[in-house]
Each structure stands twice: as C-alpha cells, then as structure tokens.
Amino acid sequence: MTQPPDSDDAGPRPVIIDTDPGQDDAIAILAALAAPELRVMGITAVAGNVPLELTARNARILVELAGRPEVPVFAGCDRPLRRDLVTAEHVHGTTGIDGADLAEPATALQPQHAVDWMAETLLAAGDREITVCTLGPMTNVATVLQTAPEAARGIREIVCMGGGFFGGGNTSPAAEFNVFVDPDAAQTVLHCGAPVTMLPLDVTHKALMADAWIDRLRALGTHTGAAAAGMLDFYERFDVDKYGTTGGPLHDPNVIAYLLRPDLYQGRRCNVEVEIDSPLTRGMTVVDWWNVTDRPPNCHYITEVDADGFYDLLLTLLARLP
Ligand code: RIB
Ligand code: CA
Numbered sequence: 127m128t129q130p131p132d133s134d135d136a137g138p139r140p141v142i143i144d145t146d147p148g149q150d151d152a153i154a155i156l157a158a159l160a161a162p163e164l165r166v167m168g169i170t171a172v173a174g175n176v177p178l179e180l181t182a183r184n185a186r187i188l189v190e191l192a193g194r195p196e197v198p199v200f201a202g203c204d205r206p207l208r209r210d211l212v213t214a215e216h217v218h219g220t221t222g223i224d225g226a227d228l229a230e231p232a233t234a235l236q237p238q239h240a241v242d243w244m245a246e247t248l249l250a251a252g253d254r255e256i257t258v259c260t261l262g263p264m265t266n267v268a269t270v271l272q273t274a275p276e277a278a279r280g281i282r283e284i285v286c287m288g289g290g291f292f293g294g295g296n297t298s299p300a301a302e303f304n305v306f307v308d309p310d311a312a313q314t315v316l317h318c319g320a321p322v323t324m325l326p327l328d329v330t331h332k333a334l335m336a337d338a339w340i341d342r343l344r345a346l347g348t349h350t351g352a353a354a355a356g357m358l359d360f361y362e363r364f365d366v367d368k369y370g371t372t373g374g375p376l377h378d379p380n381v382i383a384y385l386l387r388p389d390l391y392q393g394r395r396c397n398v399e400v401e402i403d404s405p406l407t408r409g410m411t412v413v414d415w416w417n418v419t420d421r422p423p424n425c426h427y428i429t430e431v432d433a434d435g436f437y438d439l440l441l442t443l444l445a446r447l448p
Contacts, residue, residue, distance in 0.1 A: 138165035139257055139282075139385065142244060144202070145378070146174025146262030146304075147184035148218055149225065149361035153354060153440065154261055154287075154378035155185065159192040160443040161386055167247065167256070168198045170240035174262035174307055175214045176222035178204040181262070184223045186231035191353055193448045195233045202240030202266035206308035214303060217364045225360025226353040244277075245270045251280030257385065260286040260315070261378040263304050268311035271318045281320035285385060287378045288312060289398065289411035290327030292429070301409030302327050305400060309409040313400040316424050323426040324398060325380045326411065329391065333380070333433035334373035335362055342441055350447035376440075383436050384428065390435045393428035397421035 141164050145151045158164050169189065171182035182201040189197045205211045218224065236243065244266060248256060258281055260267055267284065270277050288304040289312070295301040305312040316322055335358060344355035358376070365374030384391050397414040399421065401407045413427055 138163055140165045140167050140255060141257045141259055141385070142167055142170060142247065144170045144172060144258065144260045144262065144264070144266050145185060146172050146176070146181045147188060147222055148175040148181070148262065148378065149223055149357040150376050150378040151175070151261045152184070152188050152223055152357055153376060153444070154382050155188045156192050156350060156354065156447060157379055157382045157440055157443040158259070159189065159194045159197065160446045161382070163386055166197050168200060168243060170200045170202050170244055170266050172202045172240070172262045172266045173204045173211050174304065175218045177211070177213060178202070180222045182235055183231060184221070186233045186235065187223070187228050190231055190233060191228060191350055198236045199233065200236045200238060200240035200243050203269060206263060206265050207268060207310045209308065209310070212307050217361070219360060223357055225357040227356065228353055240266050241269045241273070245274045248277035248280035249274060253279055254282040256280055257282045258284045259381045259385070260284065260288070261381060263308035264288070264311040264315045265308045268308070268314035271314055275318070278318045278320045283321045283323060284315055285323045285325070285381050286315065287325050287330070287381050289324050291411055291413040291415070292328045293331055295410065296327055298409065300401070300407040302411070305411055306409035309400045309402045312411070313402055316398055316400065321426070322424065323384065323428065324411070325384060325428050327375070329428045329431050330375045330377040330380050333375065333431050333436045334371055335376050336373050339437050339441065343444060346445050348448055350444055354444055379440055380431065380436065383439050387435065387439055390432040390439070391428050392430040393426050395423040395426050397423050398425040398427060
C-alpha cells in the first residue's frame, strides 16, 4: 500500500472545491471552511445532483451558513461534456439540500464562469500549488484541462470523490454517479498528468453514518449543527432503504478528511480507466488493482478508511462553525 503525499508545512493548503451540493457535498464544504489547514480559494458549482442553478444557489447558502460569505462562488457547466444531464433529486430532494431549513442566499454569484476562473487561477499558480477537490461530475475541471491543458501544471493534486470497482456502482450496476454522469470528464482528469487521488464507493461505503453521530451534530446547538443534522436525516434515508444498513455513506467529506488526515486512509497507486462507449457499463472505473495490464498507474485509488477517525474529525470541524 502506498502512502499519500506528505503534507507540507508552508501554511494553509490552497484548495478549489468543485461541487454539486448535495447534502454530502454540504458537509464537505462546511468541513473545509472550518479547517485552518485549508485556504478555500473558491467554490465552483457544477450540474449533478440537481441542476446548476440549484447547485450554485446551495453553494452560496453553505458559505453563508459557515459564516464565510467572502468565499467566492462561481457557476460552471450546466451539463456534461457530451451527454445529457442526469440528476438525483430522488436522493437529495428537489433543492439538493432538502432537510435544512435555510434562507435564500444573500451573496451574489461571481460574474465570471467557473471554468474561466479556474483556468485563470491555475495558470497563474506556481508549479503544483493548488489542490482541486471534485465532489461532483468532473465537467468543470475537464473543460479547463481540455481548453487549457497547461493549467495542469498549477495543480498539486486532484482529489476526487468518484468511481467504484470492488463493490460496483450506485447509479448503474457498474458506475458511481459522478463518473456515470460525465464519464468523458473523469477520463480526461485521469489522463491530465496531474497527480490524481480517487475516493470511490469502495472506501466511502466503509464509513457509514450512525444516528447517534447525527444526534451529536444536532446537540452542538449551533445553526450549522442543526442544518447538518436536518440535511443528513433526510439524505441517509435513501441509502438506508436501498442497502438495508443502519446508516448511509457520507461520500464527499472523505475528500476533505483525506487532505487533513491522510493517515486515516490507505490505497494503492494503480491504473484506472473509465468506460465511455458501452451503454451497459458507461462510467465504470476499471481498476487494475493487481497490475495485470501494461497500463501505467495514473491514480492513487483509496480503499480503506478509519471510520471512527473520519467521523470524529468531521464533528470536531463542524463544531467550530456558527
Ligand atoms: O456517488 C456519490 C456522489 O454522487 C456524491 O458526490 C454525491 O454528492 C453525488 O454527487
Ligand atoms: Ca457530490
């Protein structure tokens, strides 16, 4: 098993969060905004769980909930690179963050398109300076990489929630939602030349929420705690019903937890390719875990997590927010 890259001690790690909120995205965004180790340069919304107008709305609601209205939010791509958009209101509700009774955002969207801002920011960055966290379909990041390939130079690491292999998919038998929605984008990211770490269903399903943990969020007595608990009560019902488990997976916050505490995770560098042609297995992440092909390793594929450590970290972070 390879260990993740060493975190440097050169001040807060600059990150861009690309997201389709989504209750699990919401917890990831709140956790990132609560972590002094991270400098969230901006949040870029993408169509995914719900259409772009709602993901861009929800991202602004979340920066305000965290007491961080100064963090810029940009709207990006409203559909995948070359497919029709598939959304997931059946999981996340019509707003995407159902379960939280939150006011409409007061903060305006940034006028610049997310893709233009991300490209500009990465092109102006030092070599391997900025970490890009993708929590939804990778359409925005892939568009940047296709229109400005040299932007990859400014990327320290792309840490994405997506994919699944050993445990299959959650949207089709073969594919996880983020990669199913935009398989072409995921394949572009995996071949962009920047270091890629993937947190797939194979790891997120090993850290299921406990109702007692959601109750501890509510017991924080804060707006964030109440909103997070309400969102997660709503969100987990789908997976509990589907999998017959006592709790649901909390996918996207694993990306932030990996950045803050890589020691909680284990994985392996290997080759990962995305099926983009087959109607049956579109979006399948084919993981050469046993190195049986001559395809070069292109991904740090994570499969293990310390679940207690993960949820303890999230609670500690969310407790810092108003
Ligand atoms: O498959 C889970 C992923 O799809 C998560 O990022 C969830 O928010 C949805 O975007
Ligand atoms: Ca997401």
